[in-house]
Amino acid sequence: MNDNNGTLKKEIIGLGLVSGGLDSLIACLLIQQQGIKVIGLNFTSPFCQYNKESSQEECKLDLFQEKLGIDIYYLPLGDDYFEILQNPKFGYGKHINPCIDCRIYILKKAKEFMKKVDATLIFTGEVLDQRPKSQHLKALKIVEKESDLEGKLLRPLSAHHLKPTIYEQEGLIDRKKLLGIRGRSRKIQMKLAREHKLLENYYACGGCLLTDENFANRLRDAFKFNTKLSIEDIPILRTGRHFRYKETKIIVGRNENENNLLLTLKSPDDLAMEAIGIPGPITIIQGDYNDDSLNYAAKLTLRYSDLNQLQGKVKFGTNYSELSNENEMTVEINNADILKNFRL
Numbered sequence: 001m002n003d004n005n006g007t008l009k010k011e012i013i014g015l016g017l018v019s020g021g022l023d024s025l026i027a028c029l030l031i032q033q034q035g036i037k038v039i040g041l042n043f044t045s046p047f048c049q050y051n052k053e054s055s056q057e058e059c060k061l062d063l064f065q066e067k068l069g070i071d072i073y074y075l076p077l078g079d080d081y082f083e084i085l086q087n088p089k090f091g092y093g094k095h096i097n098p099c100i101d102c103r104i105y106i107l108k109k110a111k112e113f114m115k116k117v118d119a120t121l122i123f124t125g126e127v128l129d130q131r132p133k134s135q136h137l138k139a140l141k142i143v144e145k146e147s148d149l150e151g152k153l154l155r156p157l158s159a160h161h162l163k164p165t166i167y168e169q170e171g172l173i174d175r176k177k178l179l180g181i182r183g184r185s186r187k188i189q190m191k192l193a194r195e196h197k198l199l200e201n202y203y204a205c206g207g208c209l210l211t212d213e214n215f216a217n218r219l220r221d222a223f224k225f226n227t228k229l230s231i232e233d234i235p236i237l238r239t240g241r242h243f244r245y246k247e248t249k250i251i252v253g254r255n256e257n258e259n260n261l262l263l264t265l266k267s268p269d270d271l272a273m274e275a276i277g278i279p280g281p282i283t284i285i286q287g288d289y290n291d292d293s294l295n296y297a298a299k300l301t302l303r304y305s306d307l308n309q310l311q312g313k314v315k316f317g318t319n320y321s322e323l324s325n326e327n328e329m330t331v332e333i334n335n336a337d338i339l340k341n342f343r344l
């Protein structure tokens with residue numbers, strides 16, 4: 001790009017953190033409207049319930065490309081995310097969501113990424129007070145400071161409630177064209193989305209599993225029993241019914257899809273178990289096990305099978321495709337006792 005004197009002028013690039021939601025979409029629009037090229041950065045996370053293939057218009061990151069012509073880069077959360085997950089400096093939200101530390105982690109990575117795409121500025125779709133615990137003024141300031149972005153993190157949707165960033169002070173961004181949204185309502189964002197033909201309807205989508213009570217229980221249990229937990233261990237935590245029986249973890253598929261998925265997610269040392277002679281779930285057995293815990297896993301397997309009597313048989317082994325009746329056991333089931341206390 002040339003300026004009036006014919007000298008080459010560096011293109012200004014804004015790196016936007018995009019979740020696929022309405023707020024980040026409008027933040028990108030506002031920056032584009034200032035004549036700035038926008039590049040999107042999305043962090044892929046096994047804790048995110050956002051589905052890239054979702055049919056819901058709102059949930060499509062593709063929309064950023066289709067409607068605004070924005071290229072999206074994807075970065076996965078690393079195993080270093082577990083350090084903050086287990087010991088967040090700024091604590092948890094309601095469940096096991098370390099939101100303030102999580103934002104700091106993401107922004108630090110995004111700041112490094114700016115160099116790769118030669119971005120001049122960085123912005124997010126955060127809205128002041130939209131989330132009472134992690135998006136209040138103090139939290140926004142902490143996030144900025146800890147990610148070493150003080151005065152350099154643009155939040156276009158709530159800019160009028162915040163101190164001008166360096167980009168506004170230097171005239172790179174016209175503050176008057178930014179917004180002063182505060183709180184949970186998305187009326188203004190939706191109005192803009194319709195005006196610019198980006199979206200007709202708003203669907204809240206996905207969400208973060210770390211804010212889910214049941215998932216939080218599973219994850220705490222996994223931290224307690226598996227000191228080497230890594231990002232690869234998360235998908236199985238999302239799948240099936242989970243039970244903790246002493247040192248043994250038992251996971252029971254809820255349908256055919258989950259049964260197949262469990263078999264692909266199990267590690268080579270995990271046992272697979274299924275009922276003999278009747279349709280039923282795949283059960284995965286992890287950790288230390290003995291006759292007592294195998295007996296309990298067998299009861300669970302039969303409890304969720306089509307068994308219509310009080311006694312049944314299961315077979316088990318580490319290699320599902322070679323399960324034979326050599327490793328089998330017969331157990332009696334008593335529905336009243338089976339689920340007691342052990343469900344995660």
Ligand code: SF4
Nearest residue numbers: 097098099102208210
């Ligand atoms: S809700 Fe989940 S993804 Fe969002 S900031 Fe909190 S921990 Fe991070």
